[in-house]
Amino acid sequence: MQASALTAPPLPPATGRPYRPVVTLNGWTLPFRMKNGWKEFHLVAEPVVREIAPGMKARLWGYNGQSPGPTIEVVEGDKVRLFVTNKLPEHTTIHWHGQRLPNGMDGVGGLNQPQIKPGQTFVYEFEARRPGTFMYHPHADEMTQMAMGMMGFWVTHPKHPKATPGYQDCDRDFCFLLNAYDIEPGSAVPKINTMLDFNLWTWNSRAFPGIAPLICRQGDRVRIRVGNLTMTNHPMHLHGHEFSVTQTDGGIVPPQARWPEVTTDIAVGQMRAFEFVASEPGDWAFHCHKSHHTMNAMGHDVPTMIGVDHREVVSKITKLIPDYMVMGERGMADMGEMEMPLPENTLPMMTGTGQFGPIEMGGMFTTLKVRANQKRDDYTDPGDYTFPKNQVAYEWTGESMNPISAPTSRGGVIDPASGNVKQIRETTLTVRKPNGHAGHH
Ligand SMILES: [Cu+2]
Secondary structure, eight states: OOOOOSOOOOOOOSSSSOOOOOEETTOOBOOOEEETTEEEEEEEEEEEEEEEETTEEEEEEEETTBSSOOBEEEETTOEEEEEEEEOSSSOBOOEEETOOOOGGGSOOBTTTBOOBOTTOEEEEEEEOOSOEEEEEEOOSSHHHHHHTTOOEEEEEEOSSGGGSTTOOOOSEEEEEEEEEEOOOTTOOSOOTTOSSOOSEEEETTBOBTSSOOEEEETTOEEEEEEEEOSSSOEEEEESSOOBEEEEETTEEOOGGGOOOBSEEEEOTTOEEEEEEEOOSOEEEEEEESSGGGGOOSOOSOOOOOTTOOOHHHHHHHHHHOTTOOOOSBTBSTHHHHOOOOOOSSOOOSSEEEETTEEEEEOBSEEEEEEETTOOTTOOOOOOSOOOOTTOSOOOOOSSOOOTTHHHHHTTEEEOTTTOOEEEOOOOOOOOOOOOSOTTOO
Protein backbone atom coordinates (compact mmCIF):
# COMPACT_ATOMS: atom_id res chain seq x y z
CA MET A 1 0.00 0.00 0.00
CA GLN A 2 1.14 3.56 -0.67
CA ALA A 3 -0.26 6.60 1.14
CA SER A 4 2.01 9.30 -0.33
CA ALA A 5 1.56 11.04 -3.69
CA LEU A 6 5.26 11.92 -3.87
CA THR A 7 7.75 10.16 -6.15
CA ALA A 8 9.09 7.02 -4.49
CA PRO A 9 12.78 6.19 -5.06
CA PRO A 10 13.44 3.53 -7.73
CA LEU A 11 13.07 -0.04 -6.44
CA PRO A 12 16.02 -2.27 -7.41
CA PRO A 13 15.00 -5.96 -7.60
CA ALA A 14 15.97 -7.95 -4.50
CA THR A 15 15.86 -11.25 -6.40
CA GLY A 16 15.75 -12.41 -10.00
CA ARG A 17 17.57 -10.78 -12.89
CA PRO A 18 19.04 -7.33 -12.19
CA TYR A 19 17.86 -4.23 -14.09
CA ARG A 20 17.96 -0.48 -13.74
CA PRO A 21 14.57 0.30 -12.17
CA VAL A 22 12.31 3.05 -13.49
CA VAL A 23 11.22 6.17 -11.60
CA THR A 24 7.45 6.66 -11.64
CA LEU A 25 6.65 10.39 -11.36
CA ASN A 26 4.53 10.89 -8.24
CA GLY A 27 4.21 7.13 -8.04
CA TRP A 28 5.89 3.94 -6.92
CA THR A 29 6.84 0.42 -8.02
CA LEU A 30 4.98 -2.57 -6.59
CA PRO A 31 7.26 -5.00 -4.70
CA PHE A 32 7.02 -8.67 -5.70
CA ARG A 33 7.91 -12.04 -4.22
CA MET A 34 9.34 -15.08 -5.99
CA LYS A 35 7.39 -18.30 -5.52
CA ASN A 36 8.45 -21.54 -7.28
CA GLY A 37 9.80 -19.61 -10.25
CA TRP A 38 6.84 -17.21 -10.48
CA LYS A 39 7.08 -13.47 -9.84
CA GLU A 40 4.01 -12.67 -7.74
CA PHE A 41 2.28 -9.31 -7.38
CA HIS A 42 -0.91 -8.32 -5.58
CA LEU A 43 -3.11 -5.49 -6.85
CA VAL A 44 -6.08 -4.31 -4.79
CA ALA A 45 -8.73 -2.34 -6.71
CA GLU A 46 -10.31 0.13 -4.28
CA PRO A 47 -11.56 3.69 -3.69
CA VAL A 48 -8.68 6.05 -2.90
CA VAL A 49 -8.09 9.69 -2.01
CA ARG A 50 -5.48 11.23 -4.31
CA GLU A 51 -3.88 14.61 -3.83
CA ILE A 52 -3.94 16.19 -7.33
CA ALA A 53 -1.69 19.04 -6.13
CA PRO A 54 -1.28 20.65 -2.72
CA GLY A 55 -4.68 22.21 -1.92
CA MET A 56 -6.81 19.70 -3.79
CA LYS A 57 -7.74 16.09 -3.15
CA ALA A 58 -9.89 13.89 -5.37
CA ARG A 59 -11.98 10.87 -4.47
CA LEU A 60 -10.91 8.37 -7.11
CA TRP A 61 -10.74 4.65 -7.68
CA GLY A 62 -7.30 3.11 -7.98
CA TYR A 63 -5.04 0.35 -6.78
CA ASN A 64 -3.19 -0.20 -3.49
CA GLY A 65 -4.04 3.19 -2.03
CA GLN A 66 -3.25 5.37 -5.05
CA SER A 67 -4.36 6.41 -8.52
CA PRO A 68 -2.70 5.45 -10.75
CA GLY A 69 -1.81 2.07 -9.35
CA PRO A 70 1.79 1.07 -8.71
CA THR A 71 4.19 0.44 -11.62
CA ILE A 72 4.89 -3.23 -12.30
CA GLU A 73 8.45 -4.03 -13.36
CA VAL A 74 9.50 -7.43 -14.65
CA VAL A 75 12.13 -8.92 -16.93
CA GLU A 76 11.51 -10.46 -20.35
CA GLY A 77 10.86 -14.17 -19.87
CA ASP A 78 9.60 -13.80 -16.28
CA LYS A 79 6.61 -15.93 -15.36
CA VAL A 80 4.28 -13.39 -13.75
CA ARG A 81 1.36 -14.14 -11.44
CA LEU A 82 -0.91 -11.23 -10.50
CA PHE A 83 -3.52 -11.50 -7.77
CA VAL A 84 -6.27 -8.93 -8.23
CA THR A 85 -8.61 -8.30 -5.29
CA ASN A 86 -11.73 -6.25 -5.90
CA LYS A 87 -12.68 -3.86 -3.10
CA LEU A 88 -14.77 -1.62 -5.37
CA PRO A 89 -18.56 -1.37 -5.10
CA GLU A 90 -18.89 -2.92 -8.59
CA HIS A 91 -17.21 -5.64 -10.64
CA THR A 92 -13.93 -5.06 -12.47
CA THR A 93 -11.17 -6.80 -14.51
CA ILE A 94 -7.65 -5.85 -15.55
CA HIS A 95 -6.50 -5.69 -19.15
CA TRP A 96 -2.70 -5.87 -19.62
CA HIS A 97 -2.47 -3.33 -22.44
CA GLY A 98 0.04 -4.26 -25.16
CA GLN A 99 1.17 -7.64 -23.81
CA ARG A 100 1.51 -10.93 -25.64
CA LEU A 101 -0.41 -13.38 -23.48
CA PRO A 102 -2.89 -16.25 -23.60
CA ASN A 103 -6.32 -14.99 -24.71
CA GLY A 104 -7.93 -15.93 -21.39
CA MET A 105 -5.52 -13.60 -19.52
CA ASP A 106 -6.30 -10.48 -21.61
CA GLY A 107 -8.88 -9.22 -19.14
CA VAL A 108 -11.81 -8.15 -21.31
CA GLY A 109 -14.80 -8.80 -19.05
CA GLY A 110 -17.45 -10.99 -20.69
CA LEU A 111 -15.21 -11.76 -23.68
CA ASN A 112 -12.17 -13.37 -22.05
CA GLN A 113 -13.26 -13.96 -18.44
CA PRO A 114 -16.13 -13.43 -16.03
CA GLN A 115 -15.89 -10.06 -14.25
CA ILE A 116 -14.28 -10.00 -10.80
CA LYS A 117 -17.14 -9.35 -8.38
CA PRO A 118 -16.71 -7.16 -5.27
CA GLY A 119 -14.87 -9.20 -2.65
CA GLN A 120 -13.41 -11.70 -5.12
CA THR A 121 -9.72 -12.25 -5.94
CA PHE A 122 -8.74 -13.41 -9.43
CA VAL A 123 -5.36 -14.64 -10.64
CA TYR A 124 -3.69 -13.71 -13.93
CA GLU A 125 -0.71 -15.80 -15.06
CA PHE A 126 1.43 -15.23 -18.12
CA GLU A 127 4.99 -14.97 -19.31
CA ALA A 128 6.29 -11.45 -20.01
CA ARG A 129 7.21 -12.37 -23.56
CA ARG A 130 8.47 -9.13 -24.98
CA PRO A 131 10.42 -6.24 -23.45
CA GLY A 132 8.82 -2.83 -23.58
CA THR A 133 6.47 -0.23 -22.17
CA PHE A 134 2.94 -1.27 -21.23
CA MET A 135 -0.10 -0.15 -19.22
CA TYR A 136 -2.87 -1.84 -17.29
CA HIS A 137 -6.49 -0.74 -16.84
CA PRO A 138 -9.95 -2.25 -16.30
CA HIS A 139 -11.94 -3.69 -19.21
CA ALA A 140 -15.21 -3.69 -17.23
CA ASP A 141 -17.43 -0.60 -17.02
CA GLU A 142 -14.38 0.93 -18.62
CA MET A 143 -15.71 4.45 -19.15
CA THR A 144 -16.51 4.82 -15.44
CA GLN A 145 -13.48 3.07 -14.06
CA MET A 146 -10.92 4.90 -16.21
CA ALA A 147 -12.61 8.26 -15.60
CA MET A 148 -12.27 7.44 -11.89
CA GLY A 149 -8.51 6.91 -12.22
CA MET A 150 -8.02 3.15 -12.55
CA MET A 151 -4.82 2.57 -14.50
CA GLY A 152 -1.17 1.75 -14.04
CA PHE A 153 2.19 1.45 -15.77
CA TRP A 154 4.09 -1.71 -16.64
CA VAL A 155 7.72 -2.02 -17.76
CA THR A 156 9.28 -5.25 -19.03
CA HIS A 157 13.07 -4.90 -19.04
CA PRO A 158 15.01 -6.85 -21.70
CA LYS A 159 16.62 -10.09 -20.49
CA HIS A 160 19.84 -9.46 -22.41
CA PRO A 161 20.04 -5.64 -22.74
CA LYS A 162 23.31 -5.65 -24.71
CA ALA A 163 22.08 -8.32 -27.13
CA THR A 164 18.70 -6.63 -27.72
CA PRO A 165 18.85 -4.77 -31.06
CA GLY A 166 18.26 -1.03 -30.68
CA TYR A 167 18.15 -1.14 -26.89
CA GLN A 168 20.46 1.09 -24.87
CA ASP A 169 20.70 1.27 -21.10
CA CYS A 170 19.85 4.69 -19.69
CA ASP A 171 21.10 6.45 -16.57
CA ARG A 172 17.58 7.66 -15.72
CA ASP A 173 14.35 6.03 -16.81
CA PHE A 174 11.19 8.02 -15.95
CA CYS A 175 7.61 6.93 -16.58
CA PHE A 176 4.11 8.34 -16.20
CA LEU A 177 0.57 8.08 -17.57
CA LEU A 178 -1.39 10.93 -19.11
CA ASN A 179 -4.85 11.12 -17.57
CA ALA A 180 -7.61 13.71 -17.19
CA TYR A 181 -10.48 14.44 -14.83
CA ASP A 182 -13.54 16.65 -14.77
CA ILE A 183 -13.98 17.68 -11.14
CA GLU A 184 -16.23 20.63 -10.44
CA PRO A 185 -14.51 23.20 -8.17
CA GLY A 186 -15.68 22.54 -4.65
CA SER A 187 -16.30 18.83 -5.23
CA ALA A 188 -14.02 15.79 -5.17
CA VAL A 189 -15.52 13.08 -7.41
CA PRO A 190 -14.86 13.19 -11.19
CA LYS A 191 -17.81 13.60 -13.55
CA ILE A 192 -17.55 10.27 -15.33
CA ASN A 193 -19.75 11.15 -18.32
CA THR A 194 -17.50 13.95 -19.57
CA MET A 195 -16.06 13.03 -22.96
CA LEU A 196 -13.85 15.96 -23.98
CA ASP A 197 -14.16 19.04 -21.77
CA PHE A 198 -12.03 17.97 -18.80
CA ASN A 199 -10.81 20.61 -16.36
CA LEU A 200 -7.85 18.75 -14.84
CA TRP A 201 -5.13 17.55 -17.22
CA THR A 202 -2.82 15.36 -15.22
CA TRP A 203 0.26 13.15 -15.27
CA ASN A 204 -0.21 10.23 -12.93
CA SER A 205 -3.24 12.02 -11.46
CA ARG A 206 -1.17 15.10 -10.54
CA ALA A 207 -1.41 18.64 -11.97
CA PHE A 208 1.33 21.27 -11.99
CA PRO A 209 2.69 22.48 -9.57
CA GLY A 210 2.00 19.04 -8.05
CA ILE A 211 4.00 17.14 -10.70
CA ALA A 212 7.53 16.21 -9.61
CA PRO A 213 10.42 17.61 -11.66
CA LEU A 214 12.60 15.20 -13.65
CA ILE A 215 16.00 15.46 -11.96
CA CYS A 216 19.04 14.66 -14.12
CA ARG A 217 22.80 14.84 -13.95
CA GLN A 218 24.35 16.68 -16.90
CA GLY A 219 25.47 14.10 -19.46
CA ASP A 220 23.02 11.40 -18.33
CA ARG A 221 21.26 9.39 -20.98
CA VAL A 222 17.59 9.80 -20.10
CA ARG A 223 14.54 7.79 -21.12
CA ILE A 224 11.01 9.08 -20.59
CA ARG A 225 8.15 6.60 -21.03
CA VAL A 226 4.64 7.99 -21.44
CA GLY A 227 1.29 6.22 -21.84
CA ASN A 228 -1.91 8.03 -22.81
CA LEU A 229 -5.21 7.01 -21.18
CA THR A 230 -7.06 10.30 -21.74
CA MET A 231 -9.66 10.93 -24.46
CA THR A 232 -7.39 13.05 -26.67
CA ASN A 233 -3.83 13.21 -28.00
CA HIS A 234 -1.03 15.09 -26.26
CA PRO A 235 1.94 16.59 -28.13
CA MET A 236 4.71 16.24 -25.55
CA HIS A 237 7.29 18.98 -25.87
CA LEU A 238 10.73 19.15 -24.26
CA HIS A 239 12.73 22.38 -24.15
CA GLY A 240 16.48 22.68 -24.78
CA HIS A 241 17.12 19.14 -26.11
CA GLU A 242 16.26 16.92 -29.06
CA PHE A 243 15.07 13.38 -28.46
CA SER A 244 14.19 10.29 -30.49
CA VAL A 245 11.31 7.92 -29.92
CA THR A 246 13.13 4.64 -29.23
CA GLN A 247 10.11 2.51 -28.31
CA THR A 248 6.50 2.54 -29.37
CA ASP A 249 3.81 0.36 -27.82
CA GLY A 250 4.77 -2.32 -30.35
CA GLY A 251 8.42 -2.55 -29.29
CA ILE A 252 11.83 -1.07 -30.01
CA VAL A 253 12.14 1.22 -33.03
CA PRO A 254 15.11 0.15 -35.20
CA PRO A 255 17.79 2.90 -34.93
CA GLN A 256 17.74 3.55 -38.70
CA ALA A 257 13.99 4.31 -38.49
CA ARG A 258 14.29 7.02 -35.80
CA TRP A 259 14.39 10.76 -36.28
CA PRO A 260 15.19 13.64 -33.96
CA GLU A 261 12.36 15.84 -32.68
CA VAL A 262 11.42 18.17 -29.85
CA THR A 263 7.69 17.34 -29.74
CA THR A 264 6.07 13.96 -30.14
CA ASP A 265 2.35 13.40 -30.27
CA ILE A 266 0.98 10.59 -28.14
CA ALA A 267 -2.42 9.37 -29.25
CA VAL A 268 -5.06 7.79 -27.06
CA GLY A 269 -4.08 4.29 -25.99
CA GLN A 270 -0.46 4.72 -27.13
CA MET A 271 2.79 4.36 -25.23
CA ARG A 272 6.02 6.04 -26.29
CA ALA A 273 9.54 5.96 -24.88
CA PHE A 274 11.93 8.68 -25.99
CA GLU A 275 15.58 9.19 -25.20
CA PHE A 276 18.13 12.00 -25.17
CA VAL A 277 21.34 13.04 -23.49
CA ALA A 278 20.65 15.70 -20.84
CA SER A 279 23.56 17.84 -22.02
CA GLU A 280 22.21 21.34 -21.31
CA PRO A 281 22.16 22.52 -17.69
CA GLY A 282 19.11 24.44 -16.52
CA ASP A 283 15.46 24.24 -15.54
CA TRP A 284 13.82 23.21 -18.81
CA ALA A 285 10.06 23.21 -19.32
CA PHE A 286 8.55 19.85 -20.31
CA HIS A 287 4.84 19.90 -21.11
CA CYS A 288 1.92 19.03 -23.35
CA HIS A 289 1.81 21.66 -26.09
CA LYS A 290 -1.97 22.04 -26.14
CA SER A 291 -2.12 25.29 -24.18
CA HIS A 292 -5.45 24.42 -22.54
CA HIS A 293 -3.80 21.30 -21.14
CA THR A 294 -1.33 23.41 -19.15
CA MET A 295 -4.18 25.10 -17.24
CA ASN A 296 -5.99 23.91 -14.16
CA ALA A 297 -9.73 24.10 -13.50
CA MET A 298 -11.10 26.83 -15.74
CA GLY A 299 -14.42 27.79 -17.27
CA HIS A 300 -14.45 27.61 -21.06
CA ASP A 301 -17.64 29.70 -21.44
CA VAL A 302 -15.96 32.98 -20.44
CA PRO A 303 -16.15 35.71 -23.11
CA THR A 304 -12.88 37.16 -24.46
CA MET A 305 -12.42 40.66 -23.01
CA ILE A 306 -9.22 41.69 -24.82
CA GLY A 307 -9.62 45.27 -26.10
CA VAL A 308 -12.85 45.90 -24.18
CA ASP A 309 -12.72 49.00 -22.01
CA HIS A 310 -15.11 48.18 -19.18
CA ARG A 311 -13.95 50.81 -16.68
CA GLU A 312 -17.28 52.61 -16.98
CA VAL A 313 -19.37 49.55 -16.44
CA VAL A 314 -17.37 48.26 -13.48
CA SER A 315 -18.68 50.91 -11.04
CA LYS A 316 -22.21 49.88 -11.95
CA ILE A 317 -21.46 46.17 -11.52
CA THR A 318 -19.75 46.65 -8.13
CA LYS A 319 -22.97 48.23 -6.84
CA LEU A 320 -24.55 44.82 -7.40
CA ILE A 321 -21.51 42.55 -6.80
CA PRO A 322 -19.06 44.28 -4.43
CA ASP A 323 -16.21 41.76 -5.05
CA TYR A 324 -16.37 42.04 -8.84
CA MET A 325 -12.95 42.31 -10.51
CA VAL A 326 -12.18 43.71 -13.93
CA MET A 327 -10.27 40.96 -15.71
CA GLY A 328 -9.10 39.90 -19.09
CA GLU A 329 -9.10 43.19 -21.02
CA ARG A 330 -5.30 43.07 -21.32
CA GLY A 331 -5.11 39.27 -21.63
CA MET A 332 -5.30 36.66 -18.87
CA ALA A 333 -1.84 36.99 -17.27
CA ASP A 334 -3.38 38.83 -14.30
CA MET A 335 -4.82 35.47 -13.30
CA GLY A 336 -1.32 34.14 -12.54
CA GLU A 337 -0.60 36.82 -9.94
CA MET A 338 -4.03 37.32 -8.50
CA GLU A 339 -4.84 35.66 -5.20
CA MET A 340 -8.51 35.20 -5.93
CA PRO A 341 -10.69 33.53 -3.35
CA LEU A 342 -11.32 30.04 -4.74
CA PRO A 343 -14.02 27.54 -3.87
CA GLU A 344 -12.83 24.82 -1.52
CA ASN A 345 -10.85 21.95 -3.02
CA THR A 346 -9.80 23.35 -6.39
CA LEU A 347 -6.63 24.65 -8.01
CA PRO A 348 -5.92 28.08 -9.50
CA MET A 349 -6.08 28.04 -13.30
CA MET A 350 -2.51 29.31 -13.79
CA THR A 351 -0.06 28.65 -11.04
CA GLY A 352 3.48 27.74 -10.03
CA THR A 353 6.15 30.25 -9.09
CA GLY A 354 9.67 30.39 -10.49
CA GLN A 355 12.59 32.52 -9.40
CA PHE A 356 11.36 35.35 -11.69
CA GLY A 357 7.69 35.24 -10.69
CA PRO A 358 4.51 33.39 -11.67
CA ILE A 359 5.01 30.60 -14.22
CA GLU A 360 1.34 30.87 -15.33
CA MET A 361 1.05 27.16 -16.00
CA GLY A 362 -0.94 24.29 -14.57
CA GLY A 363 -1.99 20.81 -15.70
CA MET A 364 0.43 18.84 -17.87
CA PHE A 365 3.60 20.79 -17.11
CA THR A 366 6.78 20.16 -15.17
CA THR A 367 10.49 20.83 -15.43
CA LEU A 368 13.53 18.83 -16.45
CA LYS A 369 16.28 19.91 -14.05
CA VAL A 370 19.75 19.26 -15.46
CA ARG A 371 22.65 19.90 -13.11
CA ALA A 372 26.41 19.36 -13.51
CA ASN A 373 26.90 18.66 -9.81
CA GLN A 374 23.98 16.25 -9.34
CA LYS A 375 25.29 12.88 -8.12
CA ARG A 376 24.70 9.64 -10.05
CA ASP A 377 21.34 8.10 -9.07
CA ASP A 378 20.54 11.10 -6.87
CA TYR A 379 16.95 12.29 -7.37
CA THR A 380 17.00 15.01 -4.71
CA ASP A 381 15.53 18.27 -6.01
CA PRO A 382 18.49 20.65 -6.42
CA GLY A 383 16.24 23.75 -6.21
CA ASP A 384 16.23 26.62 -8.70
CA TYR A 385 18.89 26.77 -11.40
CA THR A 386 21.70 29.28 -10.85
CA PHE A 387 22.04 31.11 -14.15
CA PRO A 388 25.55 31.90 -15.42
CA LYS A 389 26.29 35.64 -15.50
CA ASN A 390 24.95 37.47 -18.57
CA GLN A 391 22.90 34.49 -19.73
CA VAL A 392 19.38 35.64 -18.91
CA ALA A 393 17.21 37.66 -21.30
CA TYR A 394 17.32 41.27 -20.13
CA GLU A 395 15.57 44.57 -20.62
CA TRP A 396 16.92 46.93 -23.28
CA THR A 397 17.49 50.37 -21.77
CA GLY A 398 19.21 52.09 -24.73
CA GLU A 399 17.53 54.32 -27.33
CA SER A 400 13.82 53.81 -27.88
CA MET A 401 13.02 50.68 -29.85
CA ASN A 402 9.26 51.10 -29.87
CA PRO A 403 8.36 50.02 -33.42
CA ILE A 404 4.87 51.48 -33.34
CA SER A 405 5.35 54.96 -31.92
CA ALA A 406 8.10 56.02 -34.31
CA PRO A 407 6.30 55.59 -37.62
CA THR A 408 2.79 56.40 -36.41
CA SER A 409 3.98 59.71 -34.93
CA ARG A 410 4.58 60.67 -38.55
CA GLY A 411 1.13 59.43 -39.39
CA GLY A 412 1.86 56.22 -41.29
CA VAL A 413 4.02 53.12 -41.68
CA ILE A 414 7.21 52.50 -43.62
CA ASP A 415 6.60 50.86 -46.98
CA PRO A 416 9.19 48.05 -47.18
CA ALA A 417 9.44 48.37 -50.99
CA SER A 418 10.22 52.09 -51.28
CA GLY A 419 11.33 52.93 -47.76
CA ASN A 420 8.93 55.88 -47.79
CA VAL A 421 6.45 56.65 -45.08
CA LYS A 422 3.02 55.59 -46.28
CA GLN A 423 -0.13 57.12 -44.88
CA ILE A 424 -2.65 54.66 -43.49
CA ARG A 425 -6.22 55.17 -42.53
CA GLU A 426 -7.68 53.37 -39.56
CA THR A 427 -10.45 51.09 -40.74
CA THR A 428 -13.70 51.46 -38.90
CA LEU A 429 -15.81 48.35 -38.67
CA THR A 430 -19.41 49.19 -39.27
CA VAL A 431 -22.08 46.92 -37.95
CA ARG A 432 -25.29 46.85 -39.90
CA LYS A 433 -28.14 46.18 -37.55
CA PRO A 434 -31.39 44.75 -38.81
CA ASN A 435 -34.23 47.27 -39.12
CA GLY A 436 -37.88 46.39 -39.40
CA HIS A 437 -39.24 42.92 -39.85
CA ALA A 438 -39.26 42.76 -43.63
CA GLY A 439 -38.72 39.26 -44.90
CA HIS A 440 -40.03 37.57 -41.77
CA HIS A 441 -42.93 35.26 -42.25
CU1 LIG B 1 -2.41 17.61 -23.81
